[in-house]
Each structure stands twice: as C-alpha cells, then as structure tokens.
Amino acid sequence: MESGIAAPGSPDALRLAAQNALELPLLRQHWLDRCAHIYARRYVSSLNPAVSAQEIRQRLERSAALQQRLADTPGMPAAELPDITDLVLLASRPAAVLTGMELVRVRRVLELAAEYARFLTAAEDILSSDAELLAPNGVLLGRLQSGLDVDGVLLDSASPELARLRQQLRIQRAQVQQQLKGLLQERERRDIWQDPHVVQRGGRFLLPVKANFKGRLRGIVHDRSASGETLFIEPLAVVEQNNLLVELEAAQRQEEERILRSLTTLLGSEAERLQLALQRMGRLEAVRAGLELGAVWDGTIPLLRDSPSFCLRALRHPLLVLRHGSAVVANDLALGSEVKQLLITGPNTGGKSALLKAVGLVHLAGYLGLPIPAEGELGYFSSLYAVIGDAQDLQADLSSFSGQMRQVRDLLAQATSNSLILLDELGNGTDPREGAALAQAVAASLRDRGVVTILTSHMAVLKRYALREDGVLLGGMGFDIEQLRPTYRLQLGRAGASQGLLIARKIGLPDPVMALADAIHAGEQEHWESWEDRRDALLRAAEEQAARAQAAAEEQDRLRAQLRREAEKAAALRLRAEDEARQEWQKMLAEARSQVRAAIAGLKQGRDTQAASVTLDRLDQQLASPSSEAQALPAPGTRGLFLPLRQVVEVRRLDASGQRLQVDLRGKQLWIPLQQFQPDEKLALPKEQGRSQYVAPEEHPWRLDLRGQRRDVAEAALLRHLDAAVAAGRSQVEVLHGKGNGVLAELVREFAEQDPRVVAWRMARPEHGGGGVSELELR
Template identity: 35%
Template sequence: MLERSLRALEYKYIQEQIAQYAMSSLGKRAALSMQPFTQMSDAEVELQAVDESLRCLLRAGGPPFSGITDIRADLQRAKVGGTLSAERLLAVAQLIHGGRQFRQYVQHAAELVEVEHLVQLLERMVDARRTEQEIRSAIDDDAQVLDNASKTLHELRTERRKAEGQVRTVLDRMLRSNQKVLQEPIIAMRGSHFCLPVRVEHKNQVNGIVRDVSASGSTVYIEPQAVVDISNKVRELEILEEREIERILLQLSQTVAVVADELLGNVEVLETVDLWFAKAGYAKALHAKRPTLTEGVWRLYGARHPQLNRDAVPVDVTLGDDYHLLIVTGPNTGGKTVTLKTIGLLTLMAMSGCFLPTERESEIGFCSDIFVDIGDEQSIEQSLSTFSAHMTNIIHMLSAVRKDSLVLLDELGAGTDPAEGSALAIAILNRLCEVGCRVIATTHYAELKGYAFHNPHAMNASMEFDVESLRPTYRLLVGVPGRSNALAIAARLGLPEDILAEAREHVAETDVHVEELIGKLEQARRAAEQAASEAQASREESERLREQWEAKSNRLEAEAEAIRQRAQQEAARVVEQAQQESEKIIRELRQMRSAAGVKDHQLVELRKSLEGLVPEQRAGKRASASSTKSKLTVGARVRVISLGQKGDIVEVSGDGSTAMVQLGLMRMKVGASDIEVLQEKQQEQTVRHTRKGVAKDIRMELDVRGETVEEAIRRIDKYLDDAVVSGLPRVVIIHGKGTGALRNAVRRHLQHHPQVKSSVPGGQGEGDDGVTVVTVRM
C-alpha cells in the first residue's frame, strides 16, 4: 500500500487508537506498525479472530496481560552466550507466567464462546514452567538475587553481615570512649568508609586513616585502624559476592538460552493476541460492525468517519456493482472530502482486519492498492503549483493503477482554467474507466454531471444542501447531481435583485435548464423519501396489527380448546355417574325381573347402551355445513359436531341459522352448520329420550302409590333426571292420599330438589291432593 495514501487517509490515527486498547508493550508496538493485508484470505482470518476476541471480551472479560513485556532482545542475547541482568531474567519469568495465565483464560472462554482461532494459536505456545521456577527460586519480585540462590552466596552474605556488625560494634565503643575529641557523637560515611568526626586539634589522639576534612578545616574524618582491617575484609567479601551473583546470572541465562526459540514463539503469539484484543476493544468502543470482504464491491450502510463517529452524518454508498465510477458534486464545506476519506479509511480498516463504524453490516471491496489525491499538495521546495502537484500525483497513479484498485480523487481538474480543467478531468476518468478500477471523484464542474449521465459505468451523487437554512446537511444523495446554489445563496443573503437579474442573464441557458432539472429531481427525491417513509410507517403499523390479531386469534383458539376440554370432561363425569346409577337400577330390576317380565338380554343391552354417552373426541376437521341436510325443528334429536355430544333441539331461530340445544343439564346456542340431525321430532305425547342409541318412553306422570318412602324418593329422583334430559317442563307425581305419610315425605323432598322449580298439589280433575304437579327446572 502506498505510504502517501496511508498518510492522506490518516491511517496513523487508527493505529494510535488501537494501540490505546493494547494491554502490553507487545500489542502497542504491533498496533503502531499495523498495515493492511495484501491477501484477502489473510484479512478474512484476521476479522474472524477479532470477532472471536470481541465475543470473549463481552462474555469472559479481558485477558490477563499484566507483566508481559517484549523480551526478544534478551532472548537473542542469551542465545549468543550473554549474561542477562536480574531485571531481564525476571521479565522472562513474568512472560512465561503471563502466557500460562492467558492459556487458562482461553480455556475458560472456550466454555462460553467458540474460539477456534485462539485455540489454534495456543497450540504454538510452550509452557516453560521449569525455567520460570529456576528464575523465581533465585530472584525475587524486586529483581534482587536471593541469599539461597546458591550455598556459596548464602555463606558469603552471612559472613559479610557478621563483619559489618563487628564494624558497628567497634565504632559504637569508640564513640562512647572518645566523646571529648569528637566534634559530634556520630558515625560519618566518607565513600564506603566508616569514619569518626574528630576535632582537628585532637586528630593525633585517634589511631587511623584520615579520609576527609571539613570545609572549615575544624573537623577531620578519621577511619579507625581497628575498623580499617574489618572494612577491608567486608570489601573482599563483597567482591566475592558479586562474582557469585554473576555466576548465578550466567547460569540462569544459559537456562533461558535452552528454551529461547520456544519463548520467541510465545512472544509472537502474545503479540498477535494482544493486537486482536486491542482491535476488539476499539470495535466495542465504537459499536462497530464486522465487514464482509468482496471482490471489488462496496456497500456501506450508515458509515461514519472514526474521528467523528457519532457526530458524523451517516453515509450510504454503493460502488462496483451497477457502476464503477461515482462523481460527487456539491458546495464547499458540504462534506465531499470527509465522505471520500470515510470510504478510503474504512476500506483500509477492513483490509487490516478491523471492524467498521457502520449502522449495520457492510461490504468492502478488497483492493490491491488505494490511490488518493486529496487536499492541497502544493510543494514549495519543488516549486510546484497546486495544479502541478495534483497532476504529478495523478500521472504516477495512471501508470500504476490496476483493475482491482480503488481511486479517490478530490476536486478533480481544479486549480486551472475551468474549461480545460473539466476536459482534462473527463479524459482522466475515461482512462480509469478503461482500466476498470473503482473510482470516486469530487468536482464542481457541471460538465462532469452530464458525463455521469452519458457513461453507463458512472453515477452522479451530491452532498445535500438546505437552501432555506443556507447550511449543508452532509447527506450523500446517490443518483442526484448537486446544484450550484450560488445565486440562491446570494439572494437569501440579500444581494440586490438587479444584480441577481444581470447575473442570471450571463448564465448559459443550458446551465439554467440543468439547474432546473436538478431542482425538479431533488423535489421528486424528497417526495419519494416522504412517500417511502409513510409507506414504511404504514407497513410497520400493519405488521403490528397483524401480530396483535394473530396473538388474539391464538389466545381465543386456546381458550375455545380449553372450554371444549372442560365440557368433554364434565360430560364424561356425568356419563360415569349415570353408568354407576344404571348398574344399581339393573341390579334391582334383576331382582324384580320375574315380576316385571324383563329379559336378561334386555338388561345387557340397556347397560351397553350407556357406553355411547361418552363424548366423542374432537375430529381433526369439522364436518361441513352440507352434512346438515334435514331442517332443524324443535324436539329433533341432533349431534353437536364440534363437541361430539348428542341432545335435543328446544328452540330454533327465525332464520334457522342457530338453534338452542339441550345437552344433558346444559343448554347452548349452536350454529346450524355445527348441527347434525339424527332423528326427526316424534309426533307422540311422550318424548323419545335416547341414551347411547337405546330409546326409552318417558311418561308425563310417575305413580309411586303403595311404595315405601325410600323407594318412592329414589324413583322420583331418577324420573326427574330423565324429565330434565327429555326436556319435559311439567310432570305429575301420583302418591295418593292414604294416611298422608308418603304424600308429605314426597312434597318435603320436592321442595329442596335441585331439578324442581316449583311443586303444587293437583287441582280438580288432576287428582286433587293425591298428586303433586312439578315444574321442572330447565
């Protein structure tokens, strides 16, 4: 990639920003030296690795990089036989420890997210734990060689400390015994010598070596002879100690040299990983999205320049698909150059494996080179004008550009006569179109607007400008050329109308028509945007209503299904109760079969008939309305298809569309399409009551005369149940007058019976007080 293009697009800013998110000097150095990849496959792998690192940051937090530094120079020195200082050996141990901590972090992160690339990179690392332990056993965290680094060092330091203690003891004794000759009772250090501050007139009273004299000459600093002998021994021990430390450091350096190559590999891995996580941290801060690399096609959605980020107006750009050349026009300070730099810098970032500050996932065409001509390139040293500097750059560009290059040209053809500049710009664009590269060019020339209309590989675009507020909106409008707006701006600022009129006369008629055409295009675009916005709002509203309807429909279906289930369960419970009662009655009938003349097979059939009362499960599909061929009439025996229950019609609507059906103890209104007629109404005074396909005659009265109270009440309960099911509104209980015991017991029982609405004695012609007329509760 050309260094000039990287500088013009301010690529260094991205390097510095990513370096701030690096956690070690390795990552910072890698970020500052980062370059775009030359192969698309390498860039794609980098994007995948940064994606993994970002997911690790979000799920597992940042990796541990404390204490990791660049030790490559130390490893090279150890390999050639050099001796490393204690500080550098400690740095080697810290890197080994940091690498092991990072391995543990990745193993933990692998349980939360998929980390394929991180795991593959870890396979290249070596855990030199033994080397770290040897260094730690000899050097502490303050980079000081420990006493127990060797037996000899321990003995030397013990002896030296003992000798130093003797020096202190001798000096303390002399301080106490020579206070009269001392200037003050202290021990003074002169270099490495322990001295007493003796008054000059008493210097001969202290046996020793004069090491210094005060500035006034009144004090002589004497090292006592008794101390000199001990101090010499201390210095000899210090020299031996330094030699032993050198030997220990050399031995540790040789240990490091054995694993130097493996540790160099660890350094490279940690450097790469730190850069991945730095890119991920920068992407997290910018809320950036992962781009998709393509072969020469750009689709940017809501792109922002990283330096402006949320303060920038998002830009939507498409290039390389339907057209290869985009010509951007518009007023100065309208954002053309920023748009150009945004596209170029985001392309460099994607090629470097970085996420992009876009509103959603975008596509970037991978380039072999990016050629840039932006800004004032005038060179005073070379005595070149602005135009000459631009031409020199473009000439070099034309000699090196290829089909898979991206060319960014700012103010193409500017700096010279407009007629010649526009002609030269068109010629340059034609050459670039012949090469087939992707080009984005900004210009003020009206001729280039027409060029884009006639060139099938080119497209006009403009930076929107609000004439009412006299401010640019910084929005890029693809497909619409920009207007000059000079006369409109002058009029808004208050330029006299006569001057404006004269200016309009000097404007070529074709230019006026072009401006009017562009104005109409802008109006049409705004109308289209408004219509699209309204259509989007309507679509969102319809989607919301559809979702509400679906939710309500699903809820109603669930409620209906729950009601059907409860009805079936209730019906099954009623049938089970009826079966139990029928078994009891059958047992009693068998006891009386000889008197009643009932055959065994008839009793069996009655019992089997109860099995049909269990409600049928709902079928997968409802029967169609055509299955109800007979006309609905009151008293007809029917089946409610949706419930699988059988009952009798007690009421029919005027139009015949619905009917009230008696289903056991329950009445419900049912649509005609949900009713299947099983048996037409019987033309008899008695009602045909069907239970599970077996008919039984229910008379309008029940005679219990001559029975005991218990037997009579049991028969009355059964009779009233059958009357309710059969839909008889009024029945008569014949109990006779007699002594009144049976009559009174029956009437007391009827007063509290749940199926009885009211009960009164019979009237004249009905049996008088020997019967009770019952109104059944329906």
C-alpha cells in the same frame, strides 16, 4: 506502515499518498494512544493495509474472536511494560550477564505473558494458538520470582550457597562489631575516641581515634579525616576477623554473579521464542486497543468480499465521529457489482469529500483489522488510490492543476479492475470547459476498464455524463434551502445542486448583479430539462422496483408464517396420535395381564389346561410385534432409496442369509443392510451412471449436503435445491460443502454470484458450521 522511500509514481508511492490523503496516519495515532505497552505500539506502527485477502480476514477474525471473549469474560490484562527487546538480544550472547534490575524488567514481561496465556486458554478460537507460545518458561519465571526482589536485589532464596554465605556474613559482622564495641567501653580508653561508634571503611570495621592519641591503640591506620584530627584504626585484635569478613563478602559477590550469569544464560536460551512472544503480545494488545477505539464510533467487524465491490450501511467517517460523536450523518452506499462508478455532486462543505474519504478510510481501517463505523461488507481491492486536496508543489514548480494531472497520470498507469479510485474535484484549477473535458475523459477511461471509482464534482458536464452512461450512478448531497445549510445526506439518482446563486441571493448580493448572474446561468442550462426528465424516470423505475421487492418480501413472510403454522399443526397431530396409541397399547397390555393371571390361577386349581393353553396362544398372537417377521428381499433391478444418503439406487445382487443386498451408488458397488433400503419404483435413476439424485433431508429440509460429490453432480443438486426453496417461499438456504480443498465451496460461491435469485452469499457463523457451510439469501 510503508517502509523505505518509494519511487515517485510507483504503486507504493501512490498507496502511501492515498493513505496520507485519507488521513490514515491520524487514525493510526488514535489507535497508538490506546495501546498499553511498547510492543502493541510497534505492531500498530508496522501494520500495512496493502496485504492479501487471507491476511485481512485473519486480522478481522482475531478482532471478532477477542471481541467475543471480552464480552463473555472481561478482564484481559492491559498494562504498561518495559522494553526488553535489547536485553533479550544481549542475553543470547556468550558470557553476557544482566543486572538484577534488568532481570526484574524481564520478569515483569514474563508475568504478563503468563496472564495472556491463561486468558487465551479460556476458549477455543483463532487466538488460542498463541497460548502455548506466550506461556513463559516455568523454570526461568520461577527462579526470577523467587530469587529477586522488586529492586533487583538477589534474595537469599536465589541459591542455598548464597543463603549460607549471607548467614555467615551476618554472624561474622556481629562478632567483629561486638568486639570493637567492647574496646569502646574500656574505661582507660574512653578519652581517645573521636566518636564512640564503629565505622566501616573498604569493607573493614574500624574505630575513630583522636590523632593525638594514636599510640594508645595498637592497630593499622586505614584512613584519616579531612581535618586530620581523626584516624580510622583497625585494632590488631580484629584484623583476622575482618580478613575473614572480606573473604566472605568476596565469596558472596562471586555467588551472586554466578546466579545472575545462570539466569542470563537461561534467558538467552529462550531468546528466539521470547522475541516472537513479544510480537504476539503486541498483536494481542493492539487488537484490544483497536476494539476500544472501534467502540468509540460504535463500530462493527465487517465481512470481506472476494470481489472488488462493497455494500456499506450507516457509513460514517471515523475521524469525524471521534470529533463530533453522534452528530455525524450516516449514509448507505454500495458499489462495484453492477455499478462501477459513482459521481457525487452538491454544494461546498456539503459532505462530498467527507463521504469520499469515509469510503476509503473505512476500507483501510478494515484491512488493518479494526471495527469500522458502518455495517455490511468491504470489498477486497488490491490497490487503493486517491487524488484529494491541493497537489501544488512550489519546489517542483507545479501548480495545483499540474500537480493533480501528474497524480492522475501515475494513477491511470497503475489502476486495474481490482483497484478502488477516489477522485475529489477532478479538473479544477484550469479553464472550466477544458477541466470538465479532462475529468469526463478520465472518468470514461476508468469506467471502460471496469475500475471501481468515486468522483466528486460541481461540473454540469459530469452530471450529464453520469445520467447518460450505463454503469455510472449519480448522487447528490442534500441541502436545506430554508436553513441554508447542508444535510450531509446522500441522495442516489439525484444531482446535488451547488446552490451558489441561491446562497448569494440570501446573503444579499445586489439585485443587478444577481439578475445578470441568472441570465448567464439560464443560457448555460438550456438542455438541462431533458436530463431532469431522464433523472425522474430513473427515480420512478427505482421506486417501482423497491415496491416490488417490498411486496415480494411480505409474501415471503406470509409463506413462512403459513409453513410455521402447518408444521406446528402437524407436530400437534403427531403427539396426539402417539398419545392415543400409547393409551390403547396400555389398555391391551392390562387386559392381557388380567387374562394371563386368570389362566395361571385356573392351572393352579386343576382346571382345563387345554383352555389355558388356547388363551395364552391367542394373547401371544395378539401382542406379537409385526416387525419380528423377516423382511422380504427385493428382486434384482428394484429401484429405491438408500436411506442414510437419501440417494436413488438399483438393486444388483442379493444375500438372503445375511439379509443384505448390493446396490450401485455413484458408480460404486456397495453392500448395505436390508433395513437401509426403501423400495420405491416411482423414483428415477440419474441419467448418468453414478450421478446422485437430490432428495431434501428430513431433519434439515433446507440444508443441502454436497460433501463427497463431483462438481457437476453437486451443481445439479444445488440448482434443484434452490428451485424447491424458491417455490416454497424460502428466504434462506444452507449448503453443507465441507472445507476440504475448497472445490465445492468455490462452486457454491460462483453459483451464488451468477444466479439472480441469490441476493447475498456468506459463510456461516462458527457455531453453525463456519467455513464448511454457505448461507444463501434469496429474493
């Protein structure tokens, strides 16, 4: 949440105005209502959407991780907690002593923190790093649990000394009361008691004596009743015992204060760590509450692009879904890559402003880490500005138009190519021709600066501008003429008519009025037919492109199916050959064993030993493994494949005794075992010394490993890999670049954005390599 008061016209003021216009405070309140405790509500209230892309990704990653945890093992603790922030701060001060009830409040928070810590240790993800911080000090929590009851009263188990003192107190009280009860039962004094019961005043046990019998009992008068008829006397016989009782109670209080001070000091030593733990508890609960809110609109955790462009499918307005549920119409919208500007037209209450606000609000919600009511990817915009609604300000003597123009002036001064601008009904509130001219000029200025912009308007001038200019997309909100109601469906490439004349005629305005309106409107529309023709041509081109894309997708499916059938056939043939070889070997082995047994039997019977020796030699040659022979060393200059890295190398030197050879690999001289070299003179060395030769791995033929390569080498290998994948009809390839310093990952991302054959680029899921692997979707 923005803090402080931003100067008018400043970026912070514009961002805050946009958040208010998009009703982010209302969305935030729905989030707050689902938070279980004060620490989560503080976190949500302080959360700012205007942060770096790295921080946004971490927020989304935490939401995705917790969503997965709750799906696997439901049961994350969520309970109301007392606010102990001030108590922790107080405990850190010298000589501070918290009460037992205050320490019970601290104990409740520490117990939930321990539950959080156990929950976070159940899996390894971005949330796991908080487990150690949230795990409370075991000594502190143990002493609070064993030393205090639910009402904050110290238990005997708080310390051995406290237990001893309390035991002595119980014994001493019993002795004093027993002695006083003995006096009450003496027959000669039965008539002097106002009430035959032992009472306590000021920590001392006394007897109630009638005032007129004061002389019948020797003792110390401690109190008198309001009526004056009763005296509360401490008999001399129990004075010493009462004195001992008072001393024991004082010692007990001192021990209790010592225990509370010790607990407070121990808490104070944990103050800094506990303050941070409270913030992390708030963040964890806030993420849970955000997932609960996102479930109401069936939200998904979006991906965040590095660029100021987005692609959203089934987009709905979050607040409308909370109000109307599944009745809210979803739309698909992508902007910022090739097309930077969108003009939405259509009738009043047709959904133009709602769609405009939905784009802005889902970006803000995603930046806060919330699931959004859409699928796809958000763009990263360093600033999001909006001019929506009536900007009239009577205090500043500004009309609606003047207020809107002031906002537009400030916006134009701050907008950059990394901004997202939302303009609703720009140019309204003044002469339509002048307003239209201003609106078109503002739109053209933002387009020329490459600013991603969405506008809504009824003006025909802006419709013609959208059809005429490159990089501008026209869209219209659908309208059901028969039912006289909007469909809320965005139709790209088509202008949404205002339908004012049709609605007026259906409602029943007089015929003369409608005839005059038709005539005036016809005069304004004399050149519209040419724009209609251009629109239809654009629609036909888009439909043809969609048909070609569908045909290409079907061809890719066919090739994938063919490749899968061939792979299955090859696997079956390999298994059959292995089975046949195994059976043949078993047959040969059985025959050999039979002949050996016959030879041994002949030797035992004294037969010809020469014949037995010949038989054994023949069997030895027949069963000898061909691999047992030493492999011949290749000559220097022989080219071949270094099998572990699938790189083309050339033999430099030989070591016959060690059965190894020296090769040149990427400019480095490397000794390798002979078994790791496969001679192949058909292979060509790279053009430059040390440059790698691309060879697709056998186990993962469409995963390219670039780790350890120079940027130019990796780029060439990536291009060849993509050529091979497209030729084979692949729809997706994987590139293993590792995490490291990010140079190769950046290379892959730039390559994916520039190569027209790549439809989409994304990091792999954690189980498939995460940030070390990129996945490229191909046309």
